[in-house]
Amino acid sequence: MKNENTESLFPELLGTEPKKNIKVVKSISSEIVKPMAFSFSKLSLYEECSLKYKFKYIDKLPEEPKFYFALGHSVHNAMEFMYAVKSPPFPELRDVLKEFKREWKTKNWMQKGYKDSAHEEKDYSKAVEMLKAYYEKHHKTFIVPFLLEYSADVEADGLRVRIIADKINYLGNGEIEIVDYKTGKNISRSADQVHLYQKICELDPRLKDKIHQIYGDRVQSVKVRNMEYYYIPGLKEIKFERAPDKDIEKLWDRVLKAADGVRAAEFEPNPGELQCKFCDFKANCPIFTNNKSIITDEKEPINYDKDEEYSKLAALVDEYGKMFNRVNSFNKELENIKTEILKVFKKKKISSYSGKNYGLNTKKTEKWTFEDREAIINILKTQGLYDRVLAPVLKNIVDVLNDESLPESVRKKIKEQGDKKEIFNFEVNNISGR
Numbered sequence: 001m002k003n004e005n006t007e008s009l010f011p012e013l014l015g016t017e018p019k020k021n022i023k024v025v026k027s028i029s030s031e032i033v034k035p036m037a038f039s040f041s042k043l044s045l046y047e048e049c050s051l052k053y054k055f056k057y058i059d060k061l062p063e064e065p066k067f068y069f070a071l072g073h074s075v076h077n078a079m080e081f082m083y084a085v086k087s088p089p090f091p092e093l094r095d096v097l098k099e100f101k102r103e104w105k106t107k108n109w110m111q112k113g114y115k116d117s118a119h120e121e122k123d124y125s126k127a128v129e130m131l132k133a134y135y136e137k138h139h140k141t142f143i144v145p146f147l148l149e150y151s152a153d154v155e156a157d158g159l160r161v162r163i164i165a166d167k168i169n170y171l172g173n174g175e176i177e178i179v180d181y182k183t184g185k186n187i188s189r190s191a192d193q194v195h196l197y198q199k200i201c202e203l204d205p206r207l208k209d210k211i212h213q214i215y216g217d218r219v220q221s222v223k224v225r226n227m228e229y230y231y232i233p234g235l236k237e238i239k240f241e242r243a244p245d246k247d248i249e250k251l252w253d254r255v256l257k258a259a260d261g262v263r264a265a266e267f268e269p270n271p272g273e274l275q276c277k278f279c280d281f282k283a284n285c286p287i288f289t290n291n292k293s294i295i296t297d298e299k300e301p302i303n304y305d306k307d308e309e310y311s312k313l314a315a316l317v318d319e320y321g322k323m324f325n326r327v328n329s330f331n332k333e334l335e336n337i338k339t340e341i342l343k344v345f346k347k348k349k350i351s352s353y354s355g356k357n358y359g360l361n362t363k364k365t366e367k368w369t370f371e372d373r374e375a376i377i378n379i380l381k382t383q384g385l386y387d388r389v390l391a392p393v394l395k396n397i398v399d400v401l402n403d404e405s406l407p408e409s410v411r412k413k414i415k416e417q418g419d420k421k422e423i424f425n426f427e428v429n430n431i432s433g434r
């Protein structure tokens with residue numbers, strides 16, 4: 001019988017017949033195709049808009065941080081802390097809140113994607129109330145979970161599917177229950193996510209070993225008995241029975257179809273109100289760039305596609321927007337590093353330090369804001385200090401100049417004293433104006 005692995009791959013180098021004493025071992029390394037990494041988030045994004053998938057996972061375009069992810073992350077971390085014991089007692093509520101605060105403070109409001117610190121503080125209080133309410137309702141019936149934040153990578157059908165289950169409880173006889181916490185308001189989700197967890201957990205060979213290690217049970221297989229989404233804001237559990245095989249098969253077909261689409265580079269825009277509203281890639285998306293309206297003073301309609309200058313302009317605008325995004329993300333990184341450095345400066349009580357190539361000095365300046373302007377003016381007036389703050393500032397002079405009631409002769413005199421330059425600043429946006 002012909003042995004494939006000992007057949008000459010290069011007969012032309014060896015003569016027409018392979019020489020009997022020379023064996024060329026066929027390398028199979030080039031034939032091994034690495035399984036494609038996949039997950040529920042990838043499936044739902046591909047199905048939502050495959051072009052968005054491409055921008056995120058293939059092109060790896062930068063995205064704005066999302067405040068709702070920051071809140072979800074910190075609450076999940078606190079929930080993990082709440083249950084992370086080998087045996088009771090569980091942590092006190094004050095320790096859970098302390099852990100929540102510690103994690104919350106690892107990033108500032110900008111890094112978390114909040115529009116200002118007031119919005120961040122509001123969410124902080126909201127999250128604290130959520131955790132308190134959850135603890136109040138459930139702490140007397142807490143049980144030690146089998147696994148927390150369990151991450152599994154399972155290979156099946158050419159994919160390596162990753163799941164991260166928030167909490168898994170062991171119910172005995174190889175049966176488990178999967179819990180996924182939700183911090184959003186929408187409580188009408190499909191069970192797809194936990195159904196995928198069901199499939200992966202039942203394929204995961206590590207779970208049997210873990211059951212044996214922790215509970216001493218030797219089980220032949222692991223079976224998911226039920227699953228639940230726990231909505232923390234409303235303290236509501238939505239439970240799902242174990243899904244029948246045909247439902248799991250249907251879901252798996254969708255997974256394989258999406259993975260095939262990625263492999264075949266099928267990336268089409270799928271515009272829709274929700275997906276586009278929260279999409280950071282509008283500046284790259286043909287749906288938005290082709291339908292854009294260009295602000296112009298021209299009265300006549302212009303065929304933008306055929307006008308070479310407009311084509312160049314579109315490319316320049318895109319380039320500007322791209323660089324603007326990069327500068328923004330650099331600035332955010334700089335802010336992060338600055339916060340870290342200042343933390344150490346404060347701790348060590350120093351104001352300068354050097355690395356191998358650069359040195360840093362901190363210069364402290366103070367910035368005041370006075371919300372109640374009237375109260376300040378009142379204090380200054382009663383203390384006879386008001387005149388000292390009336391020195392004409394540039395902005396006030398410009399305001400006077402723009403005042404329509406100003407006599408033209410006076411305006412002219414003021415203008416003669418000044419020099420006017422036109423400065424153009426761009427406001428960069430992601431087409432939708434977000």
Ligand code: SF4
Pocket residue numbers: 049051052269270271272275276279280281282285286287288
């Ligand atoms: S803007 Fe809409 S259509 Fe374009 S990539 Fe984003 S989600 Fe898809």
